[in-house]
Amino acid sequence: MESAKLNQSIGIVTPQVARFDEPLALTCGRELPAYELIYETYGALNKAHSNAVLVCHALSGNHHAAGFHSTEDRKPGWWDECIGPGKPIDTNRFFVVSLNNLGGCHGSTGPSSTNPETGKPWGSNFPPMRARDWVHSQARLAQRLEIDCWAAVIGGSLGGMQAMRWSLEFPDRIKHCIVIAAALKLSAQNLAFNEVARQAIESDPEFFSGSYQDHAKVPSRGLALARMIGHITYLSDDAMANKFGRDLRSGSLIPGEETTPEFQVQSYLRHQGSRFSGSFDANTYILMTRALDYFDLALEHGNDPVAAFRQAKCSFLVMSFSTDWRFSPERSREIVNALVEAGRPVSYTEIDANEGHDAFLLPIPRYMDIFSAYMRRVGEQD
Amino acid sequence: MESAKLNQSIGIVTPQVARFDEPLALTCGRELPAYELIYETYGALNKAHSNAVLVCHALSGNHHAAGFHSTEDRKPGWWDECIGPGKPIDTNRFFVVSLNNLGGCHGSTGPSSTNPETGKPWGSNFPPMRARDWVHSQARLAQRLEIDCWAAVIGGSLGGMQAMRWSLEFPDRIKHCIVIAAALKLSAQNLAFNEVARQAIESDPEFFSGSYQDHAKVPSRGLALARMIGHITYLSDDAMANKFGRDLRSGSLIPGEETTPEFQVQSYLRHQGSRFSGSFDANTYILMTRALDYFDLALEHGNDPVAAFRQAKCSFLVMSFSTDWRFSPERSREIVNALVEAGRPVSYTEIDANEGHDAFLLPIPRYMDIFSAYMRRVGEQD
Numbered sequence: 001m002e003s004a005k006l007n008q009s010i011g012i013v014t015p016q017v018a019r020f021d022e023p024l025a026l027t028c029g030r031e032l033p034a035y036e037l038i039y040e041t042y043g044a045l046n047k048a049h050s051n052a053v054l055v056c057h058a059l060s061g062n063h064h065a066a067g068f069h070s071t072e073d074r075k076p077g078w079w080d081e082c083i084g085p086g087k088p089i090d091t092n093r094f095f096v097v098s099l100n101n102l103g104g105c106h107g108s109t110g111p112s113s114t115n116p117e118t119g120k121p122w123g124s125n126f127p128p129m130r131a132r133d134w135v136h137s138q139a140r141l142a143q144r145l146e147i148d149c150w151a152a153v154i155g156g157s158l159g160g161m162q163a164m165r166w167s168l169e170f171p172d173r174i175k176h177c178i179v180i181a182a183a184l185k186l187s188a189q190n191l192a193f194n195e196v197a198r199q200a201i202e203s204d205p206e207f208f209s210g211s212y213q214d215h216a217k218v219p220s221r222g223l224a225l226a227r228m229i230g231h232i233t234y235l236s237d238d239a240m241a242n243k244f245g246r247d248l249r250s251g252s253l254i255p256g257e258e259t260t261p262e263f264q265v266q267s268y269l270r271h272q273g274s275r276f277s278g279s280f281d282a283n284t285y286i287l288m289t290r291a292l293d294y295f296d297l298a299l300e301h302g303n304d305p306v307a308a309f310r311q312a313k314c315s316f317l318v319m320s321f322s323t324d325w326r327f328s329p330e331r332s333r334e335i336v337n338a339l340v341e342a343g344r345p346v347s348y349t350e351i352d353a354n355e356g357h358d359a360f361l362l363p364i365p366r367y368m369d370i371f372s373a374y375m376r377r378v379g380e381q382d
Numbered sequence: 383m384e385s386a387k388l389n390q391s392i393g394i395v396t397p398q399v400a401r402f403d404e405p406l407a408l409t410c411g412r413e414l415p416a417y418e419l420i421y422e423t424y425g426a427l428n429k430a431h432s433n434a435v436l437v438c439h440a441l442s443g444n445h446h447a448a449g450f451h452s453t454e455d456r457k458p459g460w461w462d463e464c465i466g467p468g469k470p471i472d473t474n475r476f477f478v479v480s481l482n483n484l485g486g487c488h489g490s491t492g493p494s495s496t497n498p499e500t501g502k503p504w505g506s507n508f509p510p511m512r513a514r515d516w517v518h519s520q521a522r523l524a525q526r527l528e529i530d531c532w533a534a535v536i537g538g539s540l541g542g543m544q545a546m547r548w549s550l551e552f553p554d555r556i557k558h559c560i561v562i563a564a565a566l567k568l569s570a571q572n573l574a575f576n577e578v579a580r581q582a583i584e585s586d587p588e589f590f591s592g593s594y595q596d597h598a599k600v601p602s603r604g605l606a607l608a609r610m611i612g613h614i615t616y617l618s619d620d621a622m623a624n625k626f627g628r629d630l631r632s633g634s635l636i637p638g639e640e641t642t643p644e645f646q647v648q649s650y651l652r653h654q655g656s657r658f659s660g661s662f663d664a665n666t667y668i669l670m671t672r673a674l675d676y677f678d679l680a681l682e683h684g685n686d687p688v689a690a691f692r693q694a695k696c697s698f699l700v701m702s703f704s705t706d707w708r709f710s711p712e713r714s715r716e717i718v719n720a721l722v723e724a725g726r727p728v729s730y731t732e733i734d735a736n737e738g739h740d741a742f743l744l745p746i747p748r749y750m751d752i753f754s755a756y757m758r759r760v761g762e763q764d
Contacts, residue, residue: 017541027638128642136655186628187623189617192622192647195610195651196607196610196614203604204585205587224581225582227709228574229575229578229611232575237569237570237571240571242574246570246678253681255410255682256411261572264572265577266573269581293645294635364539
């Protein structure tokens with residue numbers, strides 16, 4: 001690790017685990033008898049307990065959002081660009097809580113955990129999770145940390161969906177809701193990509209209907225494929241063109257030169273897929289994509305997002321990125337229009353960025369500026 | 383089959399096979415010692431042999447472009463909307479030739495054919511094909527059929543790339559070149575989707591490095607995945623939204639109803655994948671996607687498509703579809719701009735269509751009108 005990076009970050013952080021022994025009733029009708037949540041905190045809770053910010057992670061995220069676990073770490077947490085001293089989520093002002101969601105594979109109870117009824121890993125018997133279930137488990141964590149009301153709940157992509165769900169489930173426990181590169185629900189095309197990703201995992205012979213741990217196997221080929229498919233949807237066409245174009249890694253396209261040409265973009269994807277499949281759990285991937293599929297903010301409000309947002313009491317910041325084709329700016333504008341019609345205070349900005357959906361993770365200057373400016377208001381006039 | 387459909391079509395057609403015993407030198411440096419091409423013809427060749435039209439197929443196409451093979455057939459050939467009496471490629475005027483490309487799996491020599499050197503199927507040892515190789519094999523078929531010059535060479539997608547290649551390889555043997563929903567070369571995103579499709583096939587344990595026939599196996603799961611990925615890219619986001627939206631096939635999204643919801647779009651994709659994997663060959667799929675990857679019209683002309691098209695002598699019609707995101711209208715405009723600068727006569731039209739890349743197969747009225755109007759000129763003033 002470069003010491004410059006450590007100095008610009010919150011520094012060395014240590015995850016904690018909270019255990020909850022009261023059963024959690026889930027949206028699917030089942031209940032989780034007991035569970036653990038792994039989480040990290042950055043900054044200090046003030047005396048009034050009014051400066052707490054919850055960060056919700058996306059599909060493949062986890063609790064390690066900022067800082068380093070040790071001086072040996074080569075990379076900081078996944079949102080270190082946005083969380084830290086002087087950064088948009090300024091740890092000099094805010095007490096930031098970041099957890100691994102239920103169903104995850106980084107320390108919170110999930111498909112790899114032991115099912116107390118069988119003594120074996122839950123596998124695909126782990127109950128399906130909805131954004132709503134995560135919000136309820138996060139609310140319990142808030143209670144444990146003596147946070148009655150979040151100054152802000154913040155998330156990108158699936159994290160933004162959790163933030164919106166917070167505004168409806170616990171309108172009195174959230175002051176600001178920051179929704180980045182998200183949507184009110186998945187489109188048919190979004191659903192289709194998720195389905196192919198799951199099919200890739202489920203058709204891997206080492207998946208064993210989700211009980212691969214019992215067989216001491218890992219469906220790594222399927223998970224790598226799923227990641228490759230996802231990865232294409234996170235990058236814009238332009239970003240891929242700029243990053244790789246048609247550059248060759250080896251071989252030649254010139255006629256008569258009998259070598260198999262390999263494009264840079266192809267070996268990059270294979271590398272991404274293989275790295276991911278060594279560090280993520282296949283059942284969690286399936287569970288997370290299903291949570292995305294099932295998310296539909298307005299479903300129980302007659303499919304009317306305006307009616308849904310009438311439940312909310314907080315202020316909103318919505319941000320989108322020009323080349324994001326997974327959750328395009330148009331989808332963010334649907335959120336904004338519904339909020340406006342529901343009479344909620346909302347700021348909206350579309351950031352001009354070349355990087356597609358992934359832009360929400362990157363330190364794009366205008367994005368950082370607007371995010372920081374909004375966060376300076378959070379907690380001030382409340 | 384409905385008799386109305388038979389009456390509107392060219393009727394019952396019978397494929398023929400042409401055998402070529404002279405070796406074909408390939409772009410990769412290898413040669414094919416002998417080969418067969420399966421083809422169909424529709425309409426009659428005139429005395430001057432001046433009314434012949436070549437139809438080139440796309441990734442998963444074949445020689446059966448129009449008409450029916452028997453009265454039992456439920457569906458006509460893949461481009462029956464465009465080929466037949468009174469249709470854009472009017473069989474009352476033109477003699478239409480449609481073949482299965484080398485490397486295919488519908489009757490022409492390909493990976494499933496017997497390698498004369500080993501007595502076993504070629505499998506993945508079948509030489510890689512380029513659009514250029516297909517053009518040369520098609521030129522031999524033209525000679526066999528006593529067609530010195532095509533009135534037109536026509537294709538959509540990968541077929542359009544072959545048509546463009548014809549205009550450069552044999553400028554004196556083509557009068558009109560019709561390029562539909564194509565591009566000068568694949569983008570990094572196009573390459574990425576093809577790579578994931580191939581990875582899906584190659585990581586299927588029943589692929590056996592391409593020698594699955596020797597093991598009496600078929601990598602059907604991988605091929606189904608590859609098709610599902612492809613299928614998403616053929617449809618527009620809008621088309622998927624209109625066709626499926628978030629409609630459920632079974633189950634419920636309502637909280638508390640513990641059934642697994644299944645979206646229509648998901649079962650549709652699975653159905654498409656499974657149907658395709660029962661009728662197409664995995665090695666051919668890999669070969670065809672590589673031919674797409676390797677196509678780069680201007681590569682040997684200093685990456686300058688203007689310099690490339692200066693070799694051409696024919697007239698061009700280029701057509702694109704507004705919601706095609708596989709080969710967007712922008713990519714067609716690159717072709718048109720290069721043709722204009724190279725001084726070639728070119729007509730261009732962008733068809734407003736909701737159906738994405740697949741639109742080139744569909745009878746969209748404005749598309750049919752413009753295609754027909756151009757084809758009426760073909761052969762008239764030449």
